[in-house]
Structure formats: C-alpha cells, structure tokens
Amino acid sequence: MSDQDKTVEELDVVTIRFAGDSGDGMQLTGTQFTDNTAIFGNDLSTLPDYPAEIRAPAGSLAGVSSFQLQFSNQTIHTPGDDLDVLVAMNPAALKVHLPDLQENGMVLVNTANFSKKNLKLAGYEESPLEDSTFDNYRLIEVDMTKLVATALEDLVLSPKLKARSTNMFALGLLYWLYERDMDSSITFITKKFAKKPEIIEANVKALKTGYFYGETIEAIKTTYRVPKAEFAKGTYRNIMGNHAAALGLVAAAEKSGLDLFYGGYPITPASDILHYLSNYKNFGIKTFQAEDEISGVCSAIGAAFAGNLAVTASSGPGIALKGEALGLAVMTELPLVVVNVQRGGPSTGLPTKTEQSDLFQAMYGRNGECPMVVVAPATPLDCFNVTFEACKIALEHMIPVMVLSDGYVANGSEPWMVPSAADLPQIKVTKTTDPENFMPYSHAEGTVARPWAVPGTPGLEHRIGGLEKEDQTGNVNYDPENHHYMNLHRQNKVDAIANYIPEAKPYGDDSGELLVLGWGGTHGAIRSSVERAQNAGHSVSHLHLRHINPFPKNLGEVLGNYKKVLIPELNLGQLSTMIRAKFLVDAQGLNKVAGKPFTTTEVYNKILQMVKG
Amino acid sequence: MTEVIEKTLTRKDFVSDQEVRWCPGCGDYAILAAVQKVFPELGVKKENFLIVSGIGCSSRFPYYMDTYGFHSIHGRAPAFASGAKLANPDLSVWIITGDGDAMSIGGNHFIHVLRRNLDVNILMFNNRIYGLTKGQYSPTSELGKVTKSTPMGSLDYPFNPPSLALGSGATFVARTIDRESKHLSSIVKESHAHRGGSFVEIYQNCNIFNDRAFANMTDKETKMETQLVLEEDQPMIFGKDKDKGIVLIGSQLSVIELGDDRNVDDVLVHNSGDKNMARLLSAMTYNGDLPTPIGVLYKEERATYDDMMKAQLKSALDAKGPGDLDALIKGSNTWTV
Numbered sequence: 001m002s003d004q005d006k007t008v009e010e011l012d013v014v015t016i017r018f019a020g021d022s023g024d025g026m027q028l029t030g031t032q033f034t035d036n037t038a039i040f041g042n043d044l045s046t047l048p049d050y051p052a053e054i055r056a057p058a059g060s061l062a063g064v065s066s067f068q069l070q071f072s073n074q075t076i077h078t079p080g081d082d083l084d085v086l087v088a089m090n091p092a093a094l095k096v097h098l099p100d101l102q103e104n105g106m107v108l109v110n111t112a113n114f115s116k117k118n119l120k121l122a123g124y125e126e127s128p129l130e131d132s133t134f135d136n137y138r139l140i141e142v143d144m145t146k147l148v149a150t151a152l153e154d155l156v157l158s159p160k161l162k163a164r165s166t167n168m169f170a171l172g173l174l175y176w177l178y179e180r181d182m183d184s185s186i187t188f189i190t191k192k193f194a195k196k197p198e199i200i201e202a203n204v205k206a207l208k209t210g211y212f213y214g215e216t217i218e219a220i221k222t223t224y225r226v227p228k229a230e231f232a233k234g235t236y237r238n239i240m241g242n243h244a245a246a247l248g249l250v251a252a253a254e255k256s257g258l259d260l261f262y263g264g265y266p267i268t269p270a271s272d273i274l275h276y277l278s279n280y281k282n283f284g285i286k287t288f289q290a291e292d293e294i295s296g297v298c299s300a301i302g303a304a305f306a307g308n309l310a311v312t313a314s315s316g317p318g319i320a321l322k323g324e325a326l327g328l329a330v331m332t333e334l335p336l337v338v339v340n341v342q343r344g345g346p347s348t349g350l351p352t353k354t355e356q357s358d359l360f361q362a363m364y365g366r367n368g369e370c371p372m373v374v375v376a377p378a379t380p381l382d383c384f385n386v387t388f389e390a391c392k393i394a395l396e397h398m399i400p401v402m403v404l405s406d407g408y409v410a411n412g413s414e415p416w417m418v419p420s421a422a423d424l425p426q427i428k429v430t431k432t433t434d435p436e437n438f439m440p441y442s443h444a445e446g447t448v449a450r451p452w453a454v455p456g457t458p459g460l461e462h463r464i465g466g467l468e469k470e471d472q473t474g475n476v477n478y479d480p481e482n483h484h485y486m487n488l489h490r491q492n493k494v495d496a497i498a499n500y501i502p503e504a505k506p507y508g509d510d511s512g513e514l515l516v517l518g519w520g521g522t523h524g525a526i527r528s529s530v531e532r533a534q535n536a537g538h539s540v541s542h543l544h545l546r547h548i549n550p551f552p553k554n555l556g557e558v559l560g561n562y563k564k565v566l567i568p569e570l571n572l573g574q575l576s577t578m579i580r581a582k583f584l585v586d587a588q589g590l591n592k593v594a595g596k597p598f599t600t601t602e603v604y605n606k607i608l609q610m611v612k613g
Numbered sequence: 614m615t616e617v618i619e620k621t622l623t624r625k626d627f628v629s630d631q632e633v634r635w636c637p638g639c640g641d642y643a644i645l646a647a648v649q650k651v652f653p654e655l656g657v658k659k660e661n662f663l664i665v666s667g668i669g670c671s672s673r674f675p676y677y678m679d680t681y682g683f684h685s686i687h688g689r690a691p692a693f694a695s696g697a698k699l700a701n702p703d704l705s706v707w708i709i710t711g712d713g714d715a716m717s718i719g720g721n722h723f724i725h726v727l728r729r730n731l732d733v734n735i736l737m738f739n740n741r742i743y744g745l746t747k748g749q750y751s752p753t754s755e756l757g758k759v760t761k762s763t764p765m766g767s768l769d770y771p772f773n774p775p776s777l778a779l780g781s782g783a784t785f786v787a788r789t790i791d792r793e794s795k796h797l798s799s800i801v802k803e804s805h806a807h808r809g810g811s812f813v814e815i816y817q818n819c820n821i822f823n824d825r826a827f828a829n830m831t832d833k834e835t836k837m838e839t840q841l842v843l844e845e846d847q848p849m850i851f852g853k854d855k856d857k858g859i860v861l862i863g864s865q866l867s868v869i870e871l872g873d874d875r876n877v878d879d880v881l882v883h884n885s886g887d888k889n890m891a892r893l894l895s896a897m898t899y900n901g902d903l904p905t906p907i908g909v910l911y912k913e914e915r916a917t918y919d920d921m922m923k924a925q926l927k928s929a930l931d932a933k934g935p936g937d938l939d940a941l942i943k944g945s946n947t948w949t950v
Binding site for chain 2: 035038039041184231232233234235236237238247250251254259261263280281282283284286288290291292294295298299300301302303304305306307308310324325328332418419420421454455456457458459460461462463464465466467475476
C-alpha cells in the first residue's frame with residue numbers, strides 16, 4: 001500500500017483510554033502519551049483509574065487498570081466522557097471499558113491475551129472477537145505480544161522481560177495514529193533505564209515496532225491530527241495534582257523564609273506528596289515518616305510550635321485518626337496545613353477512587369466547637385495555588401487550615417503555565433522576640449493572630465496545651481465566661497479570614513436563571529457543562545468555591561441573584577446542606593457517590609432539567 | 614558599652630507562676646523539685662528547654678516549670694517532641710509521661726521514638742494506676758489488681774517498662790524512685806548527658822489511688838533488701854549489711870550470700886554497655902529473693918535520628934546545591950508558547 005492510500009483527518013478533540021491488567025504498565029503508557037501530548041501543544045486532562053490491589057489476580061475484572069486522556073486544540077476541563085479510542089490489553093479490560101466507547105469508536109485489542117482462561121476470567125462465554133460485539137465499533141486486532149517477541153528475538157532477555165515491553169508497542173501504535181513523534185518517550189526510556197541498556201533497547205524497539213506496524217498494516221487507513229491549542233504566552237509543563245501540591249508547599253516555605261517540616265504516614269492517594277517532598281532535601285525540607293497518622297499530625301504540630309512551616313497530608317481514614325490532634329491545633333492556635341486527598345468512604349472505602357465526602361469531616365469532624373479553615377483545589381494545577389494559599393493563611397493568621405483535595409485532582413494532570421517564584425506573594429511571618437508585655441494569647445487586630453513565640457527565644461518561655469486557655473495569658477482557665485468567650489474567639493478567628501480572601505465572582509452573567517455552585521474537583525465537569533448550556537442559549541452561570549470555611553463574604557448576595565441554584569457534589573449533599581442552612585436558599589443537589597467523577601453529560605442533563613423545569 | 618553578663622540560673626528560674634495542683638503527698642512533687650534543682654546545672658540556656666507532656670497527673674508537669682512547655686494529648690507527647698526536636702535540634706527536649714500515657718494509649722509512639730534514637734529524654738512517672746481518671750488499673754499494675762474497673766481483679770499481665778524500652782532499641786535505660794531524691798537527680802543528669810533516646814522510669818507513689826505501691830522499695834526497713842543500686846564498674850551487691858551479691862548461673866541472675874566461701878570478687882560487676890546483661894537486669898524484679906535494680910541499666914552511643922537527618926539534608930545540599938524554586942517548579946519537561 002502506498003502512502004497515498006492513507007488520509008489524515010483533523011479533529012478538535014479526542015478521548016482515548018489505555019486499559020489492561022495491573023501489571024501491564026497502563027499508567028506509564030498513559031503518562032507517556034500525556035507528556036507527549038503536552039509537549040506537542042494540545043490542551044489536555046487526564047484520569048488515571050487503578051485498583052487498590054497492587055496485583056489483583058492476573059486477567060481478573062478487579063485487576064483492570066486504566067488511564068484516560070482527553071486532548072484538544074481548544075481549552076478543555078475534563079478527561080472526556082465517551083471514548084474515541086480504547087486500547088484493551090486483555091478481555092477483562094475490554095469487558096470493563098467497552099461500554100464507554102462511543103459508537104463507531106476504535107478499539108485496539110492485544111489478541112495474545114484473549115486465551116480461554118482470560119476470557120473466562122472476564123466473564124465472556126464466547127470470544128467477543130468472534131461474535132457481534134464489535135458490530136458498532138471499529139475493531140483492530142493485533143497480536144502485540146507476538147510482534148514484540150519477534151522484534152526482540154535477537155536480544156538476550158527472558159521472554160517475560162520481553163513481554164513487559166508490550167505496552168510500548170501500544171504506545172507506539174497510538175503515536176502513529178495521532179501523527180506524533182516518539183522523541184519524548186525515547187528520551188524517557190533512555191533516562192529511566194540508564195543502567196540497563198538491554199531494557200532500553202527492548203522498550204525502544206517495541207515502541208518503534210508499534211509505530212511502524214501502524215504504517216505497514218492496512219487496517220487503519222486514516223490517522224488523526226489534533227492541531228495545537230492556543231495557549232497564553234508562557235512556559236508550560238504538565239503537572240499532576242499531588243505534585244503541584246508538593247510544589248506549592250515548597251514555594252510557601254521559600255516565600256515565608258521558613259523551613260518546611262512534613263510529618264505523615266503513607267496512605268493512598270496522598271503518599272505522593274510525601275514522596276515528592278522527600279526528594280527536595282536540598283531545600284532544607286524535613287520529611288518525617290511517622291509510625292502512624294496520629295504521630296504524623298502531632299509531629300507537625302510540635303514542629304509548628306518550634307517555628308517551622310508544618311504540614312501533614314492524608315486521606316479520610318487518616319484524617320479521622322488525626323481529629324483529636326487537630327482540635328489541639330485549633331486550641332493552641334498554631335499554623336498547620338493539613339491536606340486531605342479525599343477518597344471513597346466510609347471506613348477503608350475505595351482507596352484509589354475519588355469522592356468529596358469528607359467535607360463534613362473537615363468542617364465538623366472534631367469534638368467541641370472546633371472550626372477549621374477549609375479550602376479546596378479545583379483542578380490539578382490549582383493544587384499549587386491552594387496549598388500555597390493554605391500556608392499563607394495558616395502562617396499569617398496563626399491557624400490550622402485543611403486543604404480538601406481529592407483523588408481526581410491529585411492524580412489527574414493538565415498543562416500548567418509555570419509561575420515565576422518572584423511573582424508569588426510574600427508570606428509575612430512575624431516571630432515574636434520582645435519579652436516586654438508578652439502575652440501568648442493576645443491577638444492582633446484584623447488577622448486575629450496570636451504571637452508566635454518559638455522555643456529558643458529568650459524571655460518568652462510559656463506553656464500551651466489542650467486545656468482551655470485564658471484570654472491573653474494563655475493560662476489554664478475553667479471560668480465559664482472565659483470559655484464562652486474563647487469559643488466565640490476561635491470562631492471569629494476563622495470568620496475574620498473572609499476579609500482577606502477575594503469575593504465570589506461567577507463565571508457567566510452576574511444574575512439569571514440558574515447558578516451552578518461547585519467546589520473542589522468537580523470544576524471541570526461543571527465548567528464544561530455550563531459552557532455547553534451557555535452556548536445553547538441558557539441563562540446559566542458557574543461559581544466554584546475555593547474557600548469553604550469561611551465562605552467569601554458576598555456569597556449570600558451572589559446566590560440571591562439567581563432564580564435557582566444547583567450544587568453538583570460527589571457526596572450525598574454536604575455543601576448543599578451547608579448552603580441551605582446558612583443562606584436559606586432552596587439549592588438543589590446533583591449527587592453521585594460512585595467513586596467516579598461526574599461526566600459532563602450528567603451535569604449538563606441536570607442543568608437542562610432545571611432551566612426547562 | 615554594655616557588658617553582657619551571663620546570668621547564672623537557679624532553681625527559682627524554673628519555677629512557674631502557676632499553683633501546683635497535685636494532691637498533697639503526691640510523689641510528683643519530689644520529681645518536680647528534683648528537676649527544678651537539676652535543670653540549672655545542665656549548662657543549657659533556659660530558653661532552650663522544652664517540656665512536652667501527654668495527659669494524666671504527671672502530664673501537668675510543664676505548667677509548673679518556667680520553660681517552654683506543651684501539654685499535648687493523651688499518649689502523643691513523643692510525637693510532638695519529635696517534631697519540635699527536628700524543627701529545632703538545639704532544644705533540650707523532655708517528655709514527661711505516666712504509665713498509662715506512655716505504656717497504654719501512647720505505646721506506639723513510645724516504642725518508635727526510642728527505636729529512632731531521637732535525642733530526647735523521657736521521664737515516665739510509674740505509679741501503676743490511672744490517677745486522673747480516679748483509680749483504674751494501668752498497664753503496669755500487677756495481675757489481679759482490684760480497682761474500680763476490675764472489682765474481681767485485673768486479667769492483664771503488666772508491662773516491664775525498662776524491658777520494653779530495651780526491646781524498642783532505647784540507648785539509655787534507667788530506673789529511679791521519687792523518694793530517693795539524690796539518686797533521682799543524678800539519673801536526670803545522666804539522662805541529659807546521654808545523646809540519644811533516654812528512658813527513665815521513676816517509681817512514683819500515688820497516695821490517693823495506689824498508696825504504698827512501692828513501699829517495700831522505699832521503706833527504710835526493707836529497701837536495702839529490695840533495691841539493687843547499680844553503679845558503673847561496681848559489684849552488684851545489696852542488703853542491709855551489703856552481704857548479698859548478684860551472680861550469673863547459666864543464663865539466670867541469682868543471689869549469693871557473701872561470706873566465707875563466696876566474696877565480692879564472685880559478684881557481677883555492672884557494665885551499662887552490656888546489652889545482654891541489661892536485658893537480664895531489666896527483667897529482674899523483687900520477688901523475695903532477687904532485688905529490683907535502680908540506676909542506669911543500659912547505655913549505648915549510637916547515631917541519633919536528628920543527627921542523621923541533619924547529615925542527609927547536608928549531603929543533599931552538597932550534591933544538588935541550594936534549592937532553586939524556579940527550576941523545581943519548571944521541572945525537566947517544559948515547552949514555551
């Protein structure tokens with residue numbers, strides 16, 4: 001076949017998903033395609049989805065791991081709903097993900113893994129390759145494993161090791177399909193396996209074999225090109241949420257002139273923050289892998305008392321364990337940043353899946369009247385901004401702050417126009433040194449911050465703790481009036497932060513038929529559906545809350561400017577409850593607790609129902 | 614020109630303005646007095662002392678000391694202390710805890726802070742009872758202890774705190790008694806002098822809920838028979854007439870009478886660097902024959918967690934140079950529009 005027989009079609013937006021067994025390297029394949037896409041210049045959004053088990057039984061439905069990516073020549077906000085292309089490395093992956101493939105979509109299968117045993121494990125009575133399963137799809141059958149084995153014939157490697165490069169074949173084939181070059185992955189492989197030249201050779205060969213296979217076969221007559229997106233001028237990188245969060249913490253340490261102390265305990269999906277930070281020791285960052293979640297937060301509070309920028313991160317079950325210590329942080333009015341990368345609950349729940357069901361835990365999950373500042377990142381790159389701001393609030397107001405991230409933003413990625421360090425705001429830290437009239441529990445006007453008098457400072461020796469404090473002196477005090485006053489004070493301390501954060505500004509018209517109110521990781525699905533509704537002529541605006549405690553000062557007023565309010569949340573209505581209680585607004589919820597993000601269609605349909613209803 | 618005069622610290626510098634609220638007659642008073650007496654002698658600047666406690670009677674201790682203090686939450690003092698010490702390694706960090714706080718709710722932090730050999734001092738007031746909650750048995754109460762929560766006697770075997778500390782990897786393990794003020798002071802000093810995780814068990818009388826728990830160790834008439842005072846390089850002899858000694862028979866410690874056929878040369882000589890011997894000594898408790906040892910059971914120099922962390926930070930700095938925030942934010946894969 002000559003090159004002339006093939007055509008290149010231009011597309012605006014594409015959604016692809018790599019799916020296979022946990023050991024098939026689908027996360028790596030997806031990340032590689034993502035990096036390549038980012039460097040090529042598309043806008044993109046990703047959704048990794050993997051099981052909680054490290055290696056569930058091979059070939060089983062439970063063991064399927066996938067990586068979804070939407071890329072476009074326009075601005076996009078989500079990893080996409082329906083798939084244009086599905087790569088299925090085994091029958092289980094096909095079974096789980098085929099329902100998401102759109103009609104006439106392309107499915108690439110590695111036929112080598114379609115053994116009787118694997119078909120049975122996936123619950124197929126008959127091989128789907130031989131019945132009508134694919135009537136409405138474009139099926140491309142490739143024995144990837146065999147092709148790779150043949151290509152690597154001359155290499156002195158075990159067949160098992162050779163088979164491990166099969167994912168690179170799939171990647172190469174997709175690069176060809178979307179008119180990409182392979183440079184970014186060749187560089188990556190060369191660097192990653194620098195000490196194992198034979199592994200480099202195997203992977204690069206497999207990658208190229210996949211690419212050239214596309215050129216050679218006749219099954220695929222059309223390749224696709226998604227032109228570059230228009231970005232504002234600047235320097236970009238691709239960034240994952242947890243990585244952005246870690247960078248935000250480092251930046252805050254630099255801008256506050258403090259050492260960063262991180263105390264934490266490994267937990268999915270928050271551990272990556274610990275991993276990243278422990279690689280930045282040349283920034284003077286101290287990471288302490290504690291014996292448990294409690295020790296993680298307690299060590300951070302101890303470091304805060306001693307004058308460091310102190311951080312801990314965890315997920316729901318770990319936050320539950322930290323609850324008592326968080327109460328102490330509130331009582332002792334120390335700067336502390338707590339990142340909760342939310343996952344499916346309750347209990348151990350769905351460790352690797354996303355959810356927004358810890359909002360009440362963040363707001364109310366401690367004994368006593370124990371208000372904490374709560375902020376939430378909306379997208380992967382926003383994790384940088386929000387953790388940075390959380391540190392700024394914690395340090396400038398001497399208060400613990402909870403960051404409510406979630407598995408979706410933490411593991412998702414998107415292009416990020418990197419800020420320059422010089423443009424980031426300074427964080428004003430004042431450590432008290434003057435013993436004259438020193439009162440540990442005196443409070444500054446405005447910020448309501450108490451003095452930070454760190455051990456080692458002469459003349460400021462004082463004691464703090466969890467027993468109720470006397471205003472000003474900080475001495476233990478059981479007086480009823482003082483206790484009532486201090487409870488009001490702690491609430492006031494949170495409320496006062498509303499004077500330091502921006503007012504709410506909806507996307508779209510300032511008033512109208514419907515306001516869609518969201519928070520955290522649902523931003524992309526809400527923004528996409530609101531844009532679609534606006535383009536269809538509906539009066540719909542979007543307000544996304546970064547600050548949940550306190551709310552922006554004008555929130556009540558903004559809510560009153562719309563006839564209806566819709567609050568989509570990946571929980572059973574936690575923000576809705578708060579909004580209804582505080583503002584007496586008849587907000588409607590769109591609620592899903594399935595361990596999965598909203599699709600744009602789900603939110604869009606609800607919007608239509610509300611504007612038409 | 615002003616001349617800076619280095620102020621000599623005295624006991625008074627460590628007395629806070631807070632009224633001490635322990636029950637009259639509590640053993641905690643003696644420990645407080647000893648610590649207030651010893652601190653000025655340690656050569657540490659007053660502002661560099663940090664006392665961290667958990668919850669319980671003993672944990673009110675920081676309020677009565679005019680140093681930096683943190684009265685934290687139940688059982689977690691070692692975790693707060695770890696963070697503070699790592700944030701500022703110049704601090705002299707003291708953990709004040711009790712048998713319930715350290716051995717029960719805080720057991721995990723206790724073993725791990727010692728395992729890491731973080732340079733902190735743990736003073737555990739052991740009164741073998743829960744005092745602040747008014748008299749339930751504790752993890753160091755003897756089996757069969759009758760208390761409010763165990764009217765028919767407790768069913769749990771007690772912990773042996775020095776054995777637990779040794780098993781956790783503590784590099785300094787000692788025991789002393791509230792009533793032995795001189796011994797107590799010297800042990801507190803030795804604990805401070807040791808670089809690494811120090812554990813000091815202090816037998817402390819709770820005269821309200823478990824009075825005379827250690828009476829046979831403190832009463833004049835009996836203590837010479839029940840106490841073995843360990844002194845470095847000295848033979849392990851005890852008894853009113855110094856007529857008994859400890860020997861090793863097989864793998865067991867035993868008591869011999871010193872007299873015509875056995876003399877002091879036959880008795881074991883205390884070497885606090887001998888870990889195997891420390892294990893045997895820590896397990897030895899007065900049983901009518903064998904005495905209970907007090908003093909430094911074990912001591913070992915080993916790299917501390919805080920020193921190793923400092924070294925890692927330095928080697929990262931040497932290898933990579935000072936952190937460049939812009940470079941870090943950019944990473945290695947950027948493109949420009």
